[in-house]
Amino acid sequence: MVEVETCRASLLGSHERSAWSAFQGANPSLASPYFSLGFLDAVAQARRDTHIAVIREKGAITGFLPFHQGLLGYARPLGGPLGDHHGFIAPSDAQFDLRAVLRQAGLKVFDFSGALGTQAAFRPHAHFTDGSWVIDLSAGYEAWLAGRGAVEPKAFRNLRARRRKLEDETTSFVFRVHDDRPEVLAKALEWKSAQYVRTGHFDVFSVDWTRRLINALGVEGLENAQRLVSSLEIDGKLAAAHVGVRSGTVLHYWFPVYDPEFARVGPGLNLLLEIARELPAQGLKEIHLGPGEYDFKRELASWQFPLMSGYVAAPSLAGAARQLADNIQDAAERLPLGPISTLPGRAFRRIDRFTAFRAA
Known part of the structure; x- marks a missing residue:
């Protein structure tokens, strides 16, 4: 019964x-x-x-x-x-x-x-x-890069070109996969709210509980869940940020955002690739990109569930x-x-x- x-x-x-x-x-x-x-x-x-x-x-x-x-x-x-x-x-x-x-x-x-x-x-x-699209990093970053690059050669040529632009056309850039600075989180949520309004979508951060949730996920000691804020700075300015949540083995790609001023160098995708490069050494096996028919998800993802x-x-x-x-x-x-x-x-x-x- x-x-x-x-x-x-x-x-x-x-x-x-x-x-x-x-x-x-x-x-x-x-x-x-x-x-x-x-x-x-x-x-x-x-x-x-x-x-x-x-x-x-x-x-x-x-x-x-x-x-x-x-x-x-x-x-x-x-x-x-x-x-x-x-x-x-x-x-x-x-x-x-x-x-x-x-x-x-x-x-x-x-x-x-x-x-x-x-x-x-x-x-x-x-x-x-x-x-839901999945970047499979269980065999490591290089294995994923080689596998997807063979399936989507044009897309990965474009990714390499954006990385070269980042290196060649900027004075300096800094990736921080773990960025605990409060001002970076605040700016990421500010940018994301503006993006929702600009594109005619409901601003999920206009209600109190969503911000309370983001803050609560940043508290140490949660079992198998932790907020992860990552950033890319170009020439001393914040160019892209991502606010996600991860378990021991999975990162959920949640709130990515970038400054359109730096769009030419693909700051958002460069940041995502840096996250994928660094986190397997810390036990990460998958990045869940969520549902949605977006080119970057289809090109980067190994499979869907x-x-x-x-x-x-x-x-x-x-x-x-x-x-x-x-x-x-x-x-x-x-x-x-x-x-x-x-x-x-x-x-x-x-x-x-x-x-x-x-x-x-």
């Missing part, structure tokens, strides 16, 4: 935390920092609505599902829109009925946007599939509203109206993203 109880993340006991750590350590698909206790603890510091569904069978813990609980039983995965990957913290062979777990947890709607495609519980409820997006809705007011929004979107996209048919879907996604960030 499967039993599910929920608790606030801050109240997770030592026995449960030990089981969580054991599940993550034994399951390679959970190597991302997003699945760590450290990330859970940082998110719990930033958001009061962080909860855990603890799943037991015959009294033994078989898995966890972290989530944020909103109004009317509406729930989202850990980290909300900042959590690119999510799912059950459980052994690789674990089998769950997602709808049954949510029902016992008292949740009416669970909206997921980056669930692991390897977890069968999400498949019946998936409406969209995608993949599958992700799923969708929702589960129980009979309820929240469930009916979620189902209605989905029906409107589906009906509009079937109409022969060209690009106009996508407007309802785009509008719902913008509303959903806004409410997800404002939920905390």
Whole structure:
């Protein structure tokens, strides 16, 4: 008999935390920092609505599902829109009925946007599939460089040309893969906010909890999660920065940004390559670039792992509203109206993203 109880993340006991750590350590698909206790603890510091569904069978813990609980039983995965990957913290062979777990947890709607495609519980409820791009450094930087360079020779010739420009057209440059200077983090977030506004996207740093999360991840002692700020200075000026989060073996490429003044020398990509060059000596095996059809991800990535997006809705007011929004979107996209048919879907996604960030 499967039993599910929920608790606030801050109240997770030592026995449960030990089981969580054991599940993550034994399951390679959970190597991302997003699945760590450290990330859970940082998110719990930033958001009061962080909860855990603890799943037991015959009294033994078989898995966890972290989530944020909103109004009317509406729930989202850990980290909300900042959590690119999510799912059950459980052994690789674990089998769950997602709808049954949510029902016992008292949740009416669970909206997921980056669930692991390897977890069968999400498949019946998936409406969209995608993949997260991975730079595989398990054999070292030079092996990755040679392998991808053979597959994408033009792209890697361009990367080498940008490095030569950096060396030839600047007086000096300095890479710092570990840059703990507060002013660098502040400038990176300032630039990223401006970039969101300039490109018409929601500024994720306009809400307090996202900045609290970034700060919480910088605290020493988190289990298997740590903020990593990296930078490139050119001629004494900050040219590029990256704010990421890493576990022992995986870096999640999170918030890259650069000064357009230095665009000619490719500061962002040069910084990414320097990160990939240095970190394997510190145990890093993969850089997760996340989903998205960007040329640089396709060219640099060794492979992808599958992700799923969708929702589960129980009979309820929240469930009916979620189902209605989905029906409107589906009906509009079937109409022969060209690009106009996508407007309802785009509008719902913008509303959903806004409410997800404002939920905390």
